[in-house]
Amino acid sequence: MHLDHTTDFPERHTHSAAPTRADGSRRALRIGLGGPVGSGKTATVAALCRTLRERYSLAVVTNDIYTREDAEYLLREAVLPPERITAVETGACPHTAIRDDISANLEAVEDLEEATGPLDLILVESGGDNLTATFSKGLVDAQIFVIDVAGGDDIPRKGGPGVSTADLLVVNKTDLAPYVGSDLEGMARDAKAQRGELPVAFTSLTSENGVGPVADWVRERLAAWSQAPVPA
Secondary structure (H helix, E strand, C coil), X not given: CCCCCCCCCCCCCCCCCCCECCCCCECCEEEEXXXXXXXXXXXXXXXXXXXXXXXXXXXXXXXXXXXXXXXXXXXXXXXXXXHHEXXXXXXXXXXXXXXXXXXXXXXXXXXXXXXHXXXXXXXXXXXXXCCCCCCCCCCCCEEEEEEEHHHCCCHHHHCXXXXXXXXXXXXXXXXXXXXXXXXXXXXXXXXXXXXXXXCEEECCCCCCCCCHHHHHHHHHHHHHHHHCCCCC
């Protein structure tokens, strides 16, 4: 453990979802995006869609507690055809819908794939939450956790399962660092201390190809997913 005391994080429990559809073909790779409110999750999803949509067949599931606001933003931005974007209204803590009772999200991703044909990738965006957000392995195959420099450069040092165990940590809004007094080098050191060899991407979505490091990581996951043997 990276801290001087023992901390038990909630694991992304449950068995991983089967990699195949009912007909035996490989299903879409599912990647979850979590993080605090305002960290830039929806903007990251939008940028990923714009970057990847020409090469890959993809869809998005958003989560909000009582609204469809994130899905409506993606629809307004026309990042994908409307039939490839759907929303889940969790009605409770976002943890419930992505980690504990994943039934609504699981139904949403399965319905998307059935309705739109074979997909390469489904992005599942959690509702805005805190540093403890994690996805069930029964819902997603990999998790991205998004934080931003305006939230404080001590966030990587504070850790938590989102920061410490996500498959990719994204430190967003690096362009704001000079204005909010955030130390990017310090954030990188703290993230390294918390995460070991797990990757970290620093992004500024306002810059050209600002989502590039995240998109590259997603492409690597897609390549590995497509090349993995399909169980008989």
